[in-house]
Amino acid sequence: MLFGFEWDLSSPLAFAVSILPMLLTGMWVTIQAAVLGFALALVLGLVWAVLKAAPLRIIAWPAAVVTEFLRDTPLLVQLFFLYYVLPEYGIVLPAFMTGALALGLQYSAYTAEVYRAGLQAVPRGQHEAALALNLTPARKFTHIVVPQAIPRIVPAMGNYLVSIMKDVPVLSVVTVLEMLNVARIIGDRTFDYLIPLSMVGAIYLVMTLIASAGVRALDTYLPKEGIPLK
């Protein structure tokens, strides 16, 4: 029994049907972890992007090293580090939060690059035109640069959300009950790993196909030249 659901070992089909609610409970945790990690990556990535673009090298350079480090070291090791090292400094987080934090940190290095590329792709002429029209830097940023950068940034971010979803199973090593961990527990108790693990694979395939279709739809829906403001 798991999460109040009972498994039925009478036939492979009955077993598959009976464990589906358990796996879907795990899937909900997977989605929550992915969304929370993604939200963190969006915010942190923007911070990195701004710091890396700083005119002062004493700010830009450390930010570049930190993001390179986050990008080049394994998520699993970062997760272990946070899980075992943070408590030694008195920061005790639930496993789920530590996991979301690790996902957010790793992916912030990637999202920082997306912000940078998206903002740099806005043609120079647009900046010059804004200057010629005497727009303040803040107004230029919110009304000229950002609306034109969004069609490039949003689909790329969508792809990273799909990637994060596929990295959530790593969180199982710190006892987060996401979908893969649920499947393993079912396997450990029933000695049948084949059906639960195959079902997790199939559910993942469905999730990523839907999510990728969503990203593609977003890509076609967003006007290439930018979001019209009026």
Next chain:
Amino acid sequence: MDVHWTEYLPPLLEGAWVTIRLTVFSTLLGAILAFAAGVGRLSRNAALRAVSVAYIEVFRGTSLLVQLFWLYFALPLAGQAVGLDLRIPPVIAGILALSLNIGAYGAEVVRGAIQSVHTGQHEAALALNFTPRQTLARVTIPQAIPEMMPSFGNLAVQNLKDTALVSLISLGDMTFRAEQIRNFTQDSVTVYSMLLAMYFGMALVLTAMMRGIEHSVGRWRPVRS
């Protein structure tokens, strides 16, 4: 327990050697799979195309850890059901999962690069009476390789990072050794800091090596007129 950090080095380096070999083997096997599936996806043979698309979608669409666990825990049971012995040692499961996964990502890079080769090149090869096989091997792929290299560099680093997951099927890589040391000494800060630094160093070396290859195949790049 008071252990000096230098005493962690021998086991960690032993693990590092496993990590390096895993990375090299799975990246090479992954590159072969990437070329096979990337070219297969553009084939005129519908069956070949279907197999390539199925492979790419399945391995890109599911999580690497799920693939690894499936190969290690579920495949032997699947073999049992049809009367075959499909139990594979952890090291084979690890290399297979890593290379199948990275190969699927690489296949999309190969496909994109091949499609980016100018159509005039194909027409010229046709006019010179090249067979389709010759066109692919002598004209298309040599010009496509320089296009692939930057993405392959990223994938190689991705693969290096992914090798850490094999520690979860009890393969004695660098992460596995660090876990053992931590269990023994409870000195998490030192062990994991060293581990992170070692992965970072390896990634920097790998990036530099891939840049070197990128530079040396750069001469295959067609001269743009």
